Amino acid sequence: MSDNEKLSDKLTLKKKSIYDTADEAKKQMIFAFSEDYKAFLDASKTEREATEYAEAMAKAAGYTEFRFGDKLKAGDKRYYNNRGKSLYVFRIGNYPIDRDGIRIVAAHIDSPRLDLKQVPLYEDSGMAFFKTHYYGGIKKYQWTAMPLSLHGVIIKRDGSEVRVRIGDDEGDPVFYVNDLLPHLAQEQSTKPLGSAIPGEVLNILVGGMTLKDGDGDGSVKLNILKLLNEKYGITEEDFISAELSCVPAFNARDVGFDRALIGAYGHDDRVCAYPLLRAIFDTETDRTVLGILADKEETGSIGNTGMQSMVLLDVIKAVSEALGCSDIAVREKSMCLSADVNAAFDPNFPDVYEKRNSAIISCGACMSKYTGSRGKSGTSDASAEFVGYIRKIFADYGAEWQTAELGRVDLGGGGTVAAYIANLNIDTVDLGVPVISMHAPYEVVSKADLYSAYECFKAFVK
């Protein structure tokens, strides 16, 4: 190594692929962790299913259910299931929490998809369809002409609940959004991507067989209602109190000859939710630690399962009161990693990024001191002191990570739940896994970055 090379090594910030430096043992850990993550993904296509899976993980790790009003003491491992759509897992440590605060890691478990409207079923030209209202930010054209599965719950008139999960298993029927054949798409093809498929065209094909009645005017819709009544015991009115979502009917798969990457629906943000759970369950510590799996991030974090609600404050108050502390003092000393995905630099679309400040795939989980765009609009900008502290934690632990912001300054940007947590007087910074094709029906992440997030979360809660 020349003198200049030595100097450069010492002084220059360089991003390095984790695969570049990982030895065989580390590579095996990365790949083994990814298998566990893929099992979580395949079982968790909606926030309800992710909550259920995470609750089972918590129980297996010795956590028991918490209800507001319960007594708490040091050593307790508890989880709070918020309406089946959001989960808070926490462990009470031995350090005084009005001095040490709570270490919080927050991810979200809802993902963009097509939700059914409340009067969804209709028939036209020999086919039956469900009307939808898309959930979250999607590129609508991406949701046509591919297999979809149907997930959710129906609350019937008598109050009983029916679970729906159909289209994922081999042998299940799937569902489908029609698209125009190229032969007749001359006009459609000249439209901008954003308007070529309007929202009211995202109708789900659910059947094509008439209910024979002898007069030759049988109804496809009535046949579907008959089948739904036989299978689920429901009538058309029961859709009014249902939450049904169509999601891509593909499971998680390795991508590439080298299997370095994972393709799946809903990496955003289950790729942070899973490692944060594992980090909390796998780490012995005297700190008080809280992991949050939030709902409704993709639509603005509003409502009683979203991060703008009072629930986080209520949980912190409950923990503080149980330990005889002021929750004001606890919040002031608490710290949070807002664990949400970032955009990985994509060399196919270089113009939208500023490469020096973009996340490079496989170079680790990505910290964003601030999000927002066009003047840091709407962001909570973590302080230099707090980022410095987190850097030290990661360095001491040996966790690999990188820094980035999402896209060019004047162009895009995205928000996360960071601001809502920071607003509670909690030091908060964004840290998450870089994603290729974010919000597409099939997104791609690096196994190395997933594992890096796990290590960063472990370092933080230790």
Ligand code: MN
């Ligand atoms: Mn997200």
Ligand code: MN
């Ligand atoms: Mn998102």
